Each structure stands twice: as structure tokens, then as C-alpha cells.
Amino acid sequence: MPLDSDTDITLDLQTLRIVRAIAETGSITGAARALGTTQPAISQHLHRAERRLSMTLVVKQGRSVELTDIGVLLSRHAGGVLDALQAASIDLAGAANLRSGRVRLAGFPSASSTLVPHLLSGMRERHPGVAVQYTESEPPEAIELVVSGDADIALVFAYPGERGATHHPDSPRGLSSTDLFIDPLFVLMSREHPLAELPHLPLEDLEDDPWIAGCPRCSTHLIRACEDVGYAPNVVYETDNFSATVGMVAADLGIALVPRLALGTTLLPPNVVVKKLAAEITRTISVVVPADKRSLPAVAALTDAIAAIDGMIWRVRAAQGRPELTHNARPRTHDERRYDVTRG
Structure with missing residues (x-):
């Protein structure tokens, strides 16, 4: 999809989680299972994200899906972002409970x-x-x-x-x-x-x-x-x-x-x-x-x-x-x- 001046490239955490789960499991069904949600919910979220970004993240390959080059690029960043978020959450919980700080x-x-x-x-x-x-x-x-x-x-x-x-x-x-x-x-x-x-x-x-x-x-x-x-x-x-x-x-x-x-x-x-x-x-x-x-x-x-x-x-x-x-x-x-x- 071509970009235009109104393209919103703001990323949300759920999109990052879905893209990484698809990269790890190879399917929307597997991603839904890994994230504890349903296949329709994953598909709907992807459609909304693609419309907002004006970029295609996945393409169908028969009965399965595959990440596009953009999707692969995003999945690579998703790993670092989500791992950093988890580490921050652990540190925050430790500080809140005075285990660290x-x-x-x-x-x-x-x-x-x-x-x-x-x-x-x-x-x-x-x-x-x-x-x-x-x-x-x-x-x-x-x-x-x-x-x-x-x-x-x-x-x-x-x-x-x-x-x-x-x-x-x-x-x-x-x-x-x-x-x-x-x-x-x-x-x-x-x-x-x-x-x-x-x-x-x-x-x-x-x-x-x-x-x-x-x-x-x-x-x-x-x-x-x-x-x-x-x-x-x-x-x-x-x-x-x-x-x-x-x-x-x-x-x-x-x-x-x-x-x-x-x-x-x-x-x-x-x-x-x-x-x-x-x-x-x-x-x-x-x-x-x-x-x-x-x-x-x-x-x-x-x-x-x-x-x-x-x-x-x-x-x-x-x-x-x-x-x-x-x-x-x-x-x-x-x-x-x-x-x-x-x-x-």
C-alpha cells in the first residue's frame, strides 16, 4: 500500500505481540493460541492495523498466512520492544514491593x-x-x-x-x-x-x-x-x-x-x-x-x-x-x- 501524508505509523503493543506470535507459530491460529485469544480477534486487529499503517503485514498462502517483508521487519523490532517492556514491568513490580530500588x-x-x-x-x-x-x-x-x-x-x-x-x-x-x-x-x-x-x-x-x-x-x-x-x-x-x-x-x-x-x-x-x-x-x-x-x-x-x-x-x-x-x-x-x- 502506498503511503500518504495522513498515514499513522504509531505502533501499538498488541500489534507487535500478534506479529511476533505469527512469526513464531507460522499461523494466525497459532498466534491466537499463544496469545490466549481467538482467530477472528487476531484477524480483525490485523486488518485495523494495516488500514491505519497503510501497509500490508500478512498475506495468505493457501490456508495459511505469511508475514510480508514489512511484517518480518516489524517482528524483528517486536522482540526487543516486548522483551524490554517485560523487563521494565519486572523492575517496576520489584520496586513497588521494595525488592529493588x-x-x-x-x-x-x-x-x-x-x-x-x-x-x-x-x-x-x-x-x-x-x-x-x-x-x-x-x-x-x-x-x-x-x-x-x-x-x-x-x-x-x-x-x-x-x-x-x-x-x-x-x-x-x-x-x-x-x-x-x-x-x-x-x-x-x-x-x-x-x-x-x-x-x-x-x-x-x-x-x-x-x-x-x-x-x-x-x-x-x-x-x-x-x-x-x-x-x-x-x-x-x-x-x-x-x-x-x-x-x-x-x-x-x-x-x-x-x-x-x-x-x-x-x-x-x-x-x-x-x-x-x-x-x-x-x-x-x-x-x-x-x-x-x-x-x-x-x-x-x-x-x-x-x-x-x-x-x-x-x-x-x-x-x-x-x-x-x-x-x-x-x-x-x-x-x-x-x-x-x-x-x-
């Missing part, structure tokens, strides 16, 4: 040594077919990774008054942010510090102390908190390496404001104590996900695992001044979710 997580340093190992081991135990990739990044960079599509989920923190992640100006799609828990900050100081015996430290009483500041956002928050009580802190050292911070405090080089999570896996030296502030300073730990990815099975599974972090309690061991991760299986009240810190 990939999810990319970005998180801040103090989460890397505390929350993230529990998340990764839990995912491996519950969904061994799902690959979880992890990148350590401070919150602004982690959110950028989510916005650019290089990460699926970001664990972030924010101090009071900071702009939320869902208002990111460059986001091509909506970001969904869910608060997980409040992470209080404490003062690390030498046991020999004149105020080390106080049960709670007023921040305003630390005006004359040298400070060891952390990451840029943490340093900015320290300065803002001190300015709120009437002074500019004397920041003498800056490091985002928590072990270095502890070492400096142990050497009595200064004091530091540190979040509870940063204390999670660190054994403090005997001469370093963890002190509560009289007026609590906190940050909020949140999870950020693109709104259009929340329903993806692997992303949803990891998001659910992150949401379950609320079932973990961090406590500071009295003998060591180090938080201890325990698991509370029963639902807890709001007051029970607060963290307990005893004097080191």
Missing part, C-alpha cells in the same frame, strides 16, 4: 554518626533489595542536592527564626518538610571551669569566656544567642570537627555550644563536662523530600524509617557525659519525648 539520602555531620547508621542498618534489614546511598552535607548543601535532583531526601536542622526549606527560591517543585524532633544544645567546658558546679548555666554569665565555634550556621547562631543576652562572644577558634572541639575544651582553650546529637557517639574525657543552659537553646531536626517523590516506594520506605526516629531517646551517661541511644517501643507522650541530661 534506590534512594539517595543527604544529611548533616552529627546525624552521620548517630541517626544515619541506624537508618541504613534498619533499611538493609527490612528492605535488603533497596540500595541507600548517603552523602554528608550541611543543611544548605543537602537541600541544594534535593533541589537539583542529586538526592531524594535530606536530613537537615534549623535554628529558630531561620527560613524553612520549603521556601527554597530555586526549587523547581514543591519541597515537603516534616519536623522530627527538637535537638537541645549544651555547653561543653572543662571540669575546672569556675561555673562547672552550677546545675544550670546562664548564657549571660559566659561573656568573658573564649568560645570554640562550629560550622558557619552554628557560629552565626552562637553569636545571635549571645547578642540576645547582651554581648558579642569572643570566638577564638572555629572548627566543624567535633573531635577537635572536644580536644580544645579538654585542653581548657575555651568552651563550646554543642547539640545533643553531636554528643551521641563521643566518649568525653574525664575533665570535660556537659552543662545545661538556664534558658534552653534548641534546633529542629527535619526531613525534606520533594513533594512529587514522596509516593515513590523506596523514598516512602526511608521517609517512614526517618519518621520513626521519634521512638529513640538520647540520654547522657552520668559517668561518661555521653548520650546513650535506647529504643522505646511504646508510644510516648510529648513530655516523655524530651531528652534527659545528667551532670557529667
